[in-house]
Amino acid sequence: MRALKISRKHLGYPYALFLILFVLLPLIIIVYYAFTDSDGHFSILNFVNIFSDITALAAILTSLSVAILTTAVCLLIGYPVAYILARSRLKFAPTLLILFITPMWINFVLRMNALKEFFSLVGLLDKNPLLTTVIGMVYDFLPFMILPLYTTLSKLNNSMIEASYDLGANKVTTFLKVTLPLSMPGVISGITMVFMPTMTNYVVSEILGRGQITILGKLIENYFMHSNWNMGAALSTLLLAVMLIFTWATGGFNDQQNGNARGALL
Amino acid sequence: MAEKIIELIGISKSYDGTVVVDNENLYVRKGEFVTLLGPSGCGKTTTLRMIAGFELPDSGQILLNGKDISTIPPYMRPINTVFQRYALFPHLNVYDNIAYGLKLKKMEVTYQNEQGDVKKKIEKLSKAEISAKVKKALKMVDLEGFEKRDVTTLSGGQQQRIAIARAIVNEPEILLLDEPLGALDLKMRKDMQLELKEMHKKLGITFIYVTHDQEEALTMSDTIVVMKDGAIQQIGTPTDIYNEPKSAFVADFIGESNIFSGTIVGDKKVRFLGKVFDMVDDFELHEKVDVVVRPEDVFLVDAGLGAVDGVITSSIFKGVHYEMAMQIGKNEIIIQDTIQRQVGEKASIIIKHFDIHIMHKEFVSNVYDGYITKKNTVRFAEGEFECDVTQLYPESTLDEEGYLVLKNGEKIDLTDVDVRVEVGLKDIEIIDNEDDGDSCGEIVSIIYKGDHYQVIVRTFEEEEDFVIDTEYVWNENDKVSVKIPPEKIKLSLKVVEKK
Numbered sequence: 001m002r003a004l005k006i007s008r009k010h011l012g013y014p015y016a017l018f019l020i021l022f023v024l025l026p027l028i029i030i031v032y033y034a035f036t037d038s039d040g041h042f043s044i045l046n047f048v049n050i051f052s053d054i055t056a057l058a059a060i061l062t063s064l065s066v067a068i069l070t071t072a073v074c075l076l077i078g079y080p081v082a083y084i085l086a087r088s089r090l091k092f093a094p095t096l097l098i099l100f101i102t103p104m105w106i107n108f109v110l111r112m113n114a115l116k117e118f119f120s121l122v123g124l125l126d127k128n129p130l131l132t133t134v135i136g137m138v139y140d141f142l143p144f145m146i147l148p149l150y151t152t153l154s155k156l157n158n159s160m161i162e163a164s165y166d167l168g169a170n171k172v173t174t175f176l177k178v179t180l181p182l183s184m185p186g187v188i189s190g191i192t193m194v195f196m197p198t199m200t201n202y203v204v205s206e207i208l209g210r211g212q213i214t215i216l217g218k219l220i221e222n223y224f225m226h227s228n229w230n231m232g233a234a235l236s237t238l239l240l241a242v243m244l245i246f247t248w249a250t251g252g253f254n255d256q257q258n259g260n261a262r263g264a265l266l
Numbered sequence: 267m268a269e270k271i272i273e274l275i276g277i278s279k280s281y282d283g284t285v286v287v288d289n290e291n292l293y294v295r296k297g298e299f300v301t302l303l304g305p306s307g308c309g310k311t312t313t314l315r316m317i318a319g320f321e322l323p324d325s326g327q328i329l330l331n332g333k334d335i336s337t338i339p340p341y342m343r344p345i346n347t348v349f350q351r352y353a354l355f356p357h358l359n360v361y362d363n364i365a366y367g368l369k370l371k372k373m374e375v376t377y378q379n380e381q382g383d384v385k386k387k388i389e390k391l392s393k394a395e396i397s398a399k400v401k402k403a404l405k406m407v408d409l410e411g412f413e414k415r416d417v418t419t420l421s422g423g424q425q426q427r428i429a430i431a432r433a434i435v436n437e438p439e440i441l442l443l444d445e446p447l448g449a450l451d452l453k454m455r456k457d458m459q460l461e462l463k464e465m466h467k468k469l470g471i472t473f474i475y476v477t478h479d480q481e482e483a484l485t486m487s488d489t490i491v492v493m494k495d496g497a498i499q500q501i502g503t504p505t506d507i508y509n510e511p512k513s514a515f516v517a518d519f520i521g522e523s524n525i526f527s528g529t530i531v532g533d534k535k536v537r538f539l540g541k542v543f544d545m546v547d548d549f550e551l552h553e554k555v556d557v558v559v560r561p562e563d564v565f566l567v568d569a570g571l572g573a574v575d576g577v578i579t580s581s582i583f584k585g586v587h588y589e590m591a592m593q594i595g596k597n598e599i600i601i602q603d604t605i606q607r608q609v610g611e612k613a614s615i616i617i618k619h620f621d622i623h624i625m626h627k628e629f630v631s632n633v634y635d636g637y638i639t640k641k642n643t644v645r646f647a648e649g650e651f652e653c654d655v656t657q658l659y660p661e662s663t664l665d666e667e668g669y670l671v672l673k674n675g676e677k678i679d680l681t682d683v684d685v686r687v688e689v690g691l692k693d694i695e696i697i698d699n700e701d702d703g704d705s706c707g708e709i710v711s712i713i714y715k716g717d718h719y720q721v722i723v724r725t726f727e728e729e730e731d732f733v734i735d736t737e738y739v740w741n742e743n744d745k746v747s748v749k750i751p752p753e754k755i756k757l758s759l760k761v762v763e764k765k
């Protein structure tokens with residue numbers, strides 16, 4: 001009787017099947033719809049439409065504004081926090097880190113609705129949808145900025161900092177010339193993790209912006225809800241392309257340089 | 267003699283209650299190559315880090331050219347460091363790494379303005395000046411043309427050279443080197459030792475070097491500072507340290523040594539290995555001392571012709587010489603000789619009187635080699651003594667069957683375990699009757715020590731000595747016995763140490 005042999009190669013099959021079914025196939029379908037018209041003929045008209053449609057362009061602009069603002073605010077808050085958590089000798093630093101991350105464990109919709117009630121209490125709701133959306137986004141995505149930054153900063157070799165002091169650089173110069181450049185992988189990782197999802201996360205803008213602002217995610221949903229699959233797919237493809245270019249430009253595919261530093265999350 | 271460039275006065279430092287550096291006093295002269303040498307945890311690196319400014323001393327002063335710098339930050343000290351793991355900046359290339367300090371340097375320049383007044387201004391180095399200095403530094407470390415290289419692609423040896431270049435390019439008054447060659451392989455290390463020494467000569471700046479490698483220290487330094495447990499053991503030239511070690515620790519740490527327990531038995535006479543040897547130092551009569559003999563200072567001759575006979579127990583070829591071990595009674599002596607003797611062969615040793623180095627014992631007490639018996643008593647010096655064997659392992663207990671139960675529940679039989687026995691001079695009682703004590707012998711000497719007598723009782727067979735401080739008067743040649751309270755017998759496991 002022949003023994004049943006399972007080599008390591010065979011163990012990869014379910015994973016490959018999963019990838020084909022849930023990643024590759026949907027991608028092909030999206031790209032197919034993006035480049036066809038409603039009759040199934042090849043066409044690039046969908047893309048032309050996007051760039052000539054005021055609503056679409058406005059949504060892209062709003063998405064970019066929200067994403068850039070959110071990322072900038074997250075970075076401004078996240079970097080000092082991560083720096084203090086990683087570099088100071090505070091005894092309660094690990095506790096503090098947990099406190100910053102705990103919100104991630106609470107249901108997202110619940111948090112957003114709570115924030116909505118808070119805004120309505122202080123009278124901010126309906127006044128400035130962009131502001132409330134950005135605050136909500138920051139609240140939601142801040143941990144994603146802090147974690148990669150914390151990982152890189154805590155791995156930063158202390159002797160680099162000492163070498164800089166030793167060579168005559170004071171604390172500010174050392175931060176600018178050594179700490180900051182060496183923590184760039186974490187910065188890029190954090191930006192990637194905040195910028196990309198905020199482009200499309202329309203739940204926040206729906207709840208906190210009360211539907212007064214439309215971001216890309218909402219637009220895509222609208223197209224699909226109104227059975228315009230081709231336009232929805234085209235917009236998704238465009239977004240995908242932007243993200244690929246962004247990842248490539250920030251060295252996200254360059255594993256050797258940033259692989260370890262980009263840390264636990266990517 | 268050059269003036270003192272840096273001086274440490276009463277420096278102490280502790281972390282979380284553990285004293286790392288304890289009341290350290292040390293000075294370094296301008297242009298000197300000083301090595302801080304010691305085992306890990308001796309405080310040498312902490313000392314260096316306090317000079318660099320990375321650590322602040324808890325107490326004491328660090329003077330640089332007479333000025334107290336103990337609290338000024340590292341970036342304001344004219345001192346540069348070569349780090350143990352190089353600590354090169356991975357995001358900068360070779361040129362930018364070396365130029366890092368130069369770009370920050372501000373120089374005071376005097377110039378004449380149009381009216382002819384002499385004025386001073388602060389200026390940074392120009393690009394051309396920086397470039398020239400970097401080039402010169404790279405030439406110094408033999409890596410010309412490496413400016414554009416990525417530091418992460420360099421080999422360990424090359425990175426080390428860049429680290430040295432990065433430090434010396436700033437022309438510091440003092441260069442600190444923290445085990446800089448630790449990560450290099452043996453061949454590379456030997457080359458770099460000579461190169462560093464050469465560099466020191468050329469640059470004329472003061473080097474303070476930290477290492478645990480005694481050979482490195484002997485090769486490179488003008489002065490060696492031997493440290494142990496946060497305290498300086500000895501300061502001296504390599505020759506002084508090697509030839510005249512001040513303590514058994516220094517002797518053991520610097521080069522290979524045979525260390526025996528001995529007793530001063532007369533004017534320039536010391537007794538060890540069961541024989542009396544002539545020596546050159548003056549020591550107090552009857553003092554228990556450490557006797558240090560270098561393996562290369564022991565000469566082997568045929569049995570019966572030397573001072574004491576023994577049997578060769580091992581013989582290893584070491585290139586230039588053979589390293590042999592010889593058993594003499596209970597002692598083992600290591601001998602280096604160019605003529606090999608076979609294992610099992612009987613031979614005799616000769617040690618010249620000036621090669622016998624005598625050191626005060628760090629704490630004077632009676633030390634014996636003993637072993638534990640079946641009854642959990644200890645046998646040494648021809649006697650059997652009640653003792654507390656549980657002190658051999660922390661938190662252990664004895665069960666009814668006489669096994670020692672360890673903290674983790676493991677049972678061990680201590681029978682025949684070799685131990686080191688230590689008994690204080692005041693803890694031994696002399697008893698008139700030979701049969702009442704645990705061991706007996708003859709009183710061979712009595713010295714009046716001001717407020718008490720120091721009596722030596724020597725056992726009959728093995729001629730082991732009990733040195734005893736007592737208030738009572740005894741007579742020489744009295745046959746007596748000794749008794750030691752069980753709680754006064756300190757036991758420790760003998761660590762088998764082959765050098």
